Amino acid sequence: MTIKAPFELEKISSDxxxxxxxxxxxxxxxxxxxxxxxxxxxxxxxxxxxxxxxxSVEKICENRKYEMxxxxxxxxxxxxxVNYNLAYVMAVEKLLGVQVPxxxxxxxxxxxxxxxxxxxxxxxxxxxxxxxxxxxIIYAFREREEIIDIMEGMTGGRMIHHALRIGGxxxxxxxxxxxxxxxxxxxxxxxxxxxxxxxxxxIIFTARTKGMGILPKDMAINYGVTGPSLRGSDxxxxxxxxxxxxxxxxxxxxxxxxxxxxxWDRSKVRMDEIRESARILRQAMDxxxxxxxxxxxxxxxxxxxxxxxxxxxxxRGEFGAYIVSDGTEKPYRIKFRSPSFSNLSVIREITIGTKxxxxxxxxxxxxxxxxxxxx
Amino acid sequence: MDLLKDILYNTDKPWNQFYGWAHAGWANWGWPPFIxxxxxxxxxxxxxxxxxxxxxxxxxxxxxxxxALFQIRKGPNRVGPLGLFQTIADTVKLLIKxxxxxxxxDLAVFFLAPVFIFIPTFMVMLVxxxxxxxxxxxxxxxxxxxxAITGLSVIGILMAGWGSNSKYSLIGGLRxxxxxxxxxxxxxxxxxxxxxxxxxxxxxxxxxxQAGYKWFWLPQIVGFILFLIAGxxxxxxxxxxxxxxxSELVAGFNTEYSAMKFxxxxxxxxxxLFITSAIAATLFLGGWEGPLLPPVVWFFIxxxxxxxxxxxxxxxxxxxRVDHLMEFSWxxxxxxxxxxxVVTAFVIKLV
Numbered sequence: 001m002t003i004k005a006p007f008e009l010e011k012i013s014s015d016x017x018x019x020x021x022x023x024x025x026x027x028x029x030x031x032x033x034x035x036x037x038x039x040x041x042x043x044x045x046x047x048x049x050x051x052x053x054x055x056s057v058e059k060i061c062e063n064r065k066y067e068m069x070x071x072x073x074x075x076x077x078x079x080x081x082v083n084y085n086l087a088y089v090m091a092v093e094k095l096l097g098v099q100v101p102x103x104x105x106x107x108x109x110x111x112x113x114x115x116x117x118x119x120x121x122x123x124x125x126x127x128x129x130x131x132x133x134x135x136x137i138i139y140a141f142r143e144r145e146e147i148i149d150i151m152e153g154m155t156g157g158r159m160i161h162h163a164l165r166i167g168g169x170x171x172x173x174x175x176x177x178x179x180x181x182x183x184x185x186x187x188x189x190x191x192x193x194x195x196x197x198x199x200x201x202x203i204i205f206t207a208r209t210k211g212m213g214i215l216p217k218d219m220a221i222n223y224g225v226t227g228p229s230l231r232g233s234d235x236x237x238x239x240x241x242x243x244x245x246x247x248x249x250x251x252x253x254x255x256x257x258x259x260x261x262x263x264w265d266r267s268k269v270r271m272d273e274i275r276e277s278a279r280i281l282r283q284a285m286d287x288x289x290x291x292x293x294x295x296x297x298x299x300x301x302x303x304x305x306x307x308x309x310x311x312x313x314x315x316r317g318e319f320g321a322y323i324v325s326d327g328t329e330k331p332y333r334i335k336f337r338s339p340s341f342s343n344l345s346v347i348r349e350i351t352i353g354t355k356x357x358x359x360x361x362x363x364x365x366x367x368x369x370x371x372x373x374x375x
Numbered sequence: 376m377d378l379l380k381d382i383l384y385n386t387d388k389p390w391n392q393f394y395g396w397a398h399a400g401w402a403n404w405g406w407p408p409f410i411x412x413x414x415x416x417x418x419x420x421x422x423x424x425x426x427x428x429x430x431x432x433x434x435x436x437x438x439x440x441x442x443a444l445f446q447i448r449k450g451p452n453r454v455g456p457l458g459l460f461q462t463i464a465d466t467v468k469l470l471i472k473x474x475x476x477x478x479x480x481d482l483a484v485f486f487l488a489p490v491f492i493f494i495p496t497f498m499v500m501l502v503x504x505x506x507x508x509x510x511x512x513x514x515x516x517x518x519x520x521x522x523a524i525t526g527l528s529v530i531g532i533l534m535a536g537w538g539s540n541s542k543y544s545l546i547g548g549l550r551x552x553x554x555x556x557x558x559x560x561x562x563x564x565x566x567x568x569x570x571x572x573x574x575x576x577x578x579x580x581x582x583x584x585q586a587g588y589k590w591f592w593l594p595q596i597v598g599f600i601l602f603l604i605a606g607x608x609x610x611x612x613x614x615x616x617x618x619x620x621x622s623e624l625v626a627g628f629n630t631e632y633s634a635m636k637f638x639x640x641x642x643x644x645x646x647x648l649f650i651t652s653a654i655a656a657t658l659f660l661g662g663w664e665g666p667l668l669p670p671v672v673w674f675f676i677x678x679x680x681x682x683x684x685x686x687x688x689x690x691x692x693x694x695x696r697v698d699h700l701m702e703f704s705w706x707x708x709x710x711x712x713x714x715x716x717v718v719t720a721f722v723i724k725l726v
Contacts, residue, residue, distance in 0.1 A: 019542050027622035041546065041697055130622045132613055132694025138446035198691075204614055205693050356546070357623050357696045 015039050019356075023052045027130045027360045030370030032344075034359070041355045046348055050341075054374040061334040066092050066301040067166055069334070073321070074160035076338065077372045080119040081157075082111045083314035085164040088321040090245060091310035092166050093295075095303035095325055101292040104168035105247045110181075110284045111154070111163050112246075112312075113277040117188070118147045119315035120228075120270045120277075123367045127267065128199050130364040131208065136199050143191055146184045150177065167297035181285060188278050196271055200264075209264035213350045213362035216261060223349070224342035227317025228269040229366050233261030239313035250287070251280045263365040270367070302329055316340050316367050338372040383669040387508025419511045423500045427646060432462045434645045437679075438686055445690040472634040477539070480631065484538030489632070489639035491531030495524045496646040502578045503653050506663045506670035510579055517578035518566055521654060522559070525609065528647070529555040532611075532618060532628050535640070539631040547627025550697055551611065551618035557704040558608035558615075564712035565598040565605070568719045569658045582662030590661040597715045599659045601708055606651040607685050608704075610644060614692035617700060652681035 012018065016039050023031040031052035037045035057076065061069045073088045074081040086108060093100060100108075121140040128136030148158045153174045155161040163169070199205055215225065217233045230237055238255040240248040256272035258265025305327040311320035317339025326332040343366045351359050381389045394415075401411045436451065436459060443450025451458030476482060502517040504510040514520055529552055536548015569591055570576055573584030585591055592599045608615040619627030629640045656662060656677035665673030695703065 017542065026625060128693065132616065132620060132622060133692060134442075134613065135446050135690050138448060142447065199693065202693060204695055204699075207699055208693070208696050355696060355698065357620070357694075360623050 012037060016044055021359075023049075027364065028370075029126060029364075029368060032368065032370050032373070034363075036356070036359065038356065041357075043351055043354050043356065043359055046351050046359065048344055048347060050344070050370075050373050052374065053371055055371070057375050058334050058336060062331060065329045066303070066331065069331070070164060070166070071160070071162045073336075074157075074162050075371060076336065076375060077119075077314065077316070077319075077340075077369045078159050079122050079369055080112075080115040080315040081160050082108075082115040082163050083312050084319055085162070086112055086246070087310050087312040087314075087319050088323075089164045089166050090312070091308050091321045091323045092301070092303065094308045094310060095306060095323060096166070096297065096301065098167050098295045098297055100168050100295050102247070103289050103291045104293045104295070106284050106288040107169055107173060107293065108164060109246055109248065109251070110281060110288070111151070111161075113280045113284070114147050114150065114181075116277045116315045117274050117281075118144050118151075119367075120274050121147075123270055123315075123364075124195060124199070127364045130360050131199070131205060133199055133202075133205075136195065139191075139195065139198070143184075143188060146180070150180050150184065153177065153180070165294070166301060168292070168294035170294070172293050178285060181281065185278055185281055185285075189275055192271055192274050200267055200271055206264060208357070208361060209262065209267060209365070211260070211262050212354065212358055213263045213365065214261050215266075215346060215350050219349060220261065220346065223346040225317070225346050226339050226342065227313070227315070227367075228256075228273060229266050229317065229343050229346075231256060232258035232266035232269045232365075234259055239311060239318055243311065245310070245312060251283050253277075253280050263361055266365040266367075300329060302327065311337070314339065316369065316372070317343060336375060338375060340366075340368045340370075341373045344368055344373060383671070384507065386506055386670075390508060423511060424497065427497060427500060428642075430649060431642050431645045432466070434649055434682065435462045435465075435641075437682070438645070441683060441686045442690050445687070466638060469634055469638040474634040474636065477541075477631050479540040481538040481540060484534045485631075486538075486636075488531050488535035488538055489636045489643075491534055492528050492643045493531075493639045493646075495527040495531075496643050496650060498524050499650050503650070504578050504582050504657060504662050505674050509663075509671060513577055513579040515580075516576045518570065518576050518581065518654075518658075521578075522563060522566065525647075525650070526555075526559060528643070531643075535632070536628040539628070541631050543624045543626070543630045544628050547618045547620070547624050547630070550620075551628060553697075554608060554611070554615065554617060554700060557701055558605045558708075561601055561704060561708035561712040562605040562609065564709065564716055565595075565602045566658065568595065568598050568712075568716045571716070571719060571723060578657055578662075582657060582664065585661040586664060588661065588664070590659065590664075592659040595659060595715075595719070597711065598719075599655070601712050601715070602655055602659065603681070603684065603688075605704075605708060606655060607688060608700075610647040610651050610685075612644070612648065612685065613689040614694050615700065616694060617697055620694055622694075648682060648685060649678065652678045652685065655681045 016037055019036045019038050021036055022028040022033040028034060033049040033052060035047045035049060036043055057072050061072060070085055070088060073084040076084050121144045125137040125140035151161050152158045154177060155163040215233050217235050220230050220233045220235065234257050236255045236257050239245065241255050253276045256269045256276060258269050303325040305325055307322070307324040309320055309322045311318050318337065319339055320337035322335040322337065323331050324333040347363060347366065351362050354362065378389060398408055398411060401408060440450045451461035454460040454464045476485065499521055501511045502514055502520055532551040533548045536544045569581065572591060573581045575581060575584065611618050619629060629637055632640060656674065660677040663670035663674040
C-alpha cells in the first residue's frame with residue numbers, strides 16, 4: 001500500500017523516508033494523521049491528513065429543529081463544550097431577538113470560564129505526556145475532576161454537558177454550586193504555580209520549547225490562528241475583550257500574551273489564562289444577581305429569515321456559528337468556524353526543519369481537538 | 376545459632392568449610408574435582424536466576440507503587456494482599472498471549488533480540504557482591520567485566536530495531552545505540568576514578584577499599600551524581616527514555632513485540648535498573664557494609680535507595696530531545712567527568 005501524500009514520492013531522495021504518524025498514535029490526540037518526510041530525525045516536510053472522524057455535524061443540523069442542535073455543538077469540542085454551546089445559542093437568540101436574563105448571563109460566563117480552566121488543565125495534562133513527563137497528567141486530572149463534578153451537579157453531564165438552552169438555562173445552579181466553586185477557587189492558583197514549577201519552568205522543558213516552533217505575529221494572523229496560540233505571538237486579541245459578548249465587559253481580566261510566539265510562550269499563556277479565568281469566576285461569584293434564568297422564548301422556534309454569525313473566545317480560539325434561517329423550524333444552513341482547524345493549518349510553516357520530538361511538542365502547543373477540526 | 380549468624384554475617388567462613396568438606400567427600404569417590412565446581416556453579420546460576428526474576432517481579436511492583444505515591448493515587452491494590460501479585464498476574468497474562476510475528480520481520484534477528492537484551496543482565500549478576508563473601512565470582516577484572524557485558528545490551532536493542540522492520544522501531548533502535556554509546560563514556564570515566572581510588576578492578580576489592588565507612592560517595596560526590604545520570608541513561612528510563620519514547624515513537628524499539636518477547640524487554644529494563652543501582656551502591660555507598668543488620672540486607676537497602684532515587688527522577692522530569700541528549704553528554708558530562716578524574720588523581724598523589 002502506498003502512502004498518498006502531497007509531496008511526490010519521486011522527490012524523496014535516498015536519505016529521506018516517509019513516516020506515517022497516526023491516525024492511531026499516542027500523541028495525535030485523536031485520529032489525526034500526520035505524514036512526515038524525514039531525513040534521519042529531521043523533518044523535511046509535513047502534511048496533516050484530516051477527516052478521519054468527519055461526522056457531518058453541519059449537515060445533520062440542517063435536518064434538526066433549532067433547539068435540537070445545541071447538543072451537537074457540545075460534541076464538536078468535548079473539552080470546552082459550554083463555549084461552543086454559547087456561540088450557537090447566542091446566534092439563535094440574536095435571530096429571535098431574545099434578551100437573556102442577567103442571572104443566566106452570569107451563569108453562562110461562570111460555566112464558560114470553568115470550562116476554559118478545564119480545557120487548559122487537560123491541555124497541560126496531555127502536553128506533559130507529549131513531552132514525556134508522566135506525572136502532570138494525574139495532577140491536572142485532580143483539579144479537572146473537581147470541575148467535572150461541579151458541572152455534573154449542574155447539568156448532569158460530565159464532559160458534554162448540554163448546559164445551555166436557547167434563551168437561558170433550564171435548571172438553576174445547584175444548591176452547593178457556590179460552595180464547591182469557592183473551594184475550587186481557593187486552591188487553583190497555588191496548583192497552577194505548582195504545575196508551572198513542575199513542568200513549564202522545568203529546565204528540560206524550557207530547553208525543548210524556548211525558541212522552538214516560532215510563530216511570527218503576522219504569519220499567525222494570515223493563517224487565522226486564534227486563541228492562546230495567537231496570543232503567544234504577542235498579539236493581544238481576545239474576543240472577550242475585542243468583540244465583547246455576553247457580560248464580559250463587566251469583568252476585569254488581563255489578556256495574557258507571550259513575547260516570542262514560541263512553544264513555551266503558548267504554554268505559558270495557557271497557564272496564565274487559568275489564573276485569569278479564576279479571577280473572572282471570583283468576580284462573577286460576587287456579582288451574580290438573583291432572578292430569572294430563562295427568557296421568554298416561543299415554544300416553537302421560528303426565526304425570521306436572515307442570517308447571523310456569532311463568535312466566542314473558546315479555550316482554543318475563535319469559534320463562530322453562522323446560521324442562515326429561511327423562516328422555518330429548521331435552519332437552512334449552519335456553518336461552524338472552528339479554531340483548531342485554522343490553528344492546525346499553520347503547522348507546516350513552523351515544523352519544517354525541526355526534529356520528530358519537536359513536531360509533537362509544537363502540535364501539542366497548538367492544543368488541537370480533532371472532532372472540532374473534522375466536524 | 377552460631378552457624379546461622381555466620382551464614383548471615385560472615386558468609387565466606389561457613390561456605391569455605393562446606394566447600395572444603397564437599398571436596399573432601401568428592402575426592403573420596405575419586406572423581407575429578409572440577410566436576411563438583413561445575414555443579415556448584417550451575418547451582419549458583421539457578422539461584423541467581425531465581426533471585427533475579429523474583430527481584431524483577433518485586434521491583435516492577437515497587438516502581439508502580441512509587442509512581443502511585445508521586446501521582447497521588449493508590450497503585451496496584453487488587454491482586455493479592457496490597458496488590459503484591461499484580462506483576463505475577465501480568466506475567467501470566469503475557470505468557471498466555473499470542474506471540475505475534477509480523478510478516479515483514481527478519482525472523483532470526485527479531486527472535487534473538489530479546490534474548491540478547493536479557494542474557495547480559497543475567498550475566499552481570501556474576502560479579503555483584505551481595506554480602507561478605509556472597510559474590511558468585513569475584514573476578515579480578517570485575518568492574519571491567521560489568522562494563523563490557525552491559526555494553527552488549529545495545530546490540531540487542533539495535534537488533535530489535537532492525538529486525539522489526541518498522542520505522543518507529545528503527546528510529547528507536549538507532550537512538551538507543553547513540554545514547555548508550557555516549558553515556559557509557561562518562562560512566563566509564565567515573566568508574567575509572569573509583570578504580571584509581573580503590574586501586575582494584577575487583578568488585579569485592581572496591582567494597583573492601585571502602586571498609587571502615589570511608590564510602591566513596593562523599594569524596595566522589597560529583598562522580599556519584601554523574602554516575603546516577605549516566606546510569607539512568609544506560610537503562611533507558613525517563614528522562615532518557617528516548618529509545619521507547621511513547622509519545623513520539625509509539626513504543627520505540629519494542630513496538631512490534633508482544634507476549635513473552637515483550638515481557639523480556641520489560642523485565643530487562645527493570646533488571647538493568649536494579650543492576651545499575653547495585654553497582655552504584657557498590658562503588659559509592661560501601662556495598663554491603665553497615666552496622667547491625669546482615670550485609671545482604673544492607674546491600675539491598677542501599678540498592679533500593681538508589682532505585683528509589685532513579686524512580687523519583689523518572690516520574691518527575693519530561694523527556695530530553697535527542698540532540699540535547701548528545702549535547703548534555705559530550706559538552707557537560709564528559710568534561711566534568713574528565714576534570715573529576717584529573718582532580719582525583721592529583722589528590723591521590725598528593726595525600
